Amino acid sequence: MTRLAFSGLSALLLLTAASAAHADTAAATPARQSALIVYGNDPCPKGEGDEIVVCAREPESERYRIPKKLRKTKPDETGARSWSDRVPVLEEASRPQRPNSCTTVGASGQTGCTQAMLRQWFAERRAVEADNREVP
Template sequence: MFRPLLIATMLALPAVAVAQSAPVADAAESGSPPQRVRAVTLNAGEKCPQSTGNEIVVCSTLEQPYRIPKQFRDSGPIPAKNQAWGNRAATMDQVGRVAGGLPDTCSPVGSGGQSGCALATNRAWAAERRAQQDANASVP
């Protein structure tokens, strides 16, 4: 039962070996790493220069200087399950402070909760202003 499969495998092995020994780039054949990695920032209308020999050329444009595509950047707040435990612990600590009405929390419960209302208002105003500046900066 396995004999025909074994024979077919033995006949296919030389074809696979020939396909793997197809010619590749000079650096890959020598097995040596590239000697130089060059990062180039392009202006509008320029094209990326070709790499030569043992050189790698990485191109970026002024509009998108990052390698991560824009649709994958700044996707909003990170879900709690994907955050580090330190961030989760800090969030739980802050929630507990607000629930307990501790000072600087702007909570209606507790003796010192009212002292943080001005601080919370200022932080909200600053965040709103930063968001407006970012929106104005992204509009051409």
């Protein structure tokens, strides 16, 4: 019985010490923190009261520029492609919802299986002809 009481008392003391340590660290941290980017020779603003202000300095030439993360464009974005390249992709994306699509989705979807087979045959034929043209 004394062993149970001792373990309960020691657990209570540990919890009290932990909450006191947490209260000390909570009181030590400031209420407000600010992170800013300053450009050129602009001064870093001072904190009011217990506020912490952290400043990152960038060159003056970067002041009105788009951030570096957003400057680069990906090569396969739709803005970098012509409309003649986009049309087949858009047609293929909307094909399952249209009639004659050889699918169970959409109205009359089952009616296009022969057309799908012919499209595949013509695409394979174009690929073979392109390969034959490239070989001297």
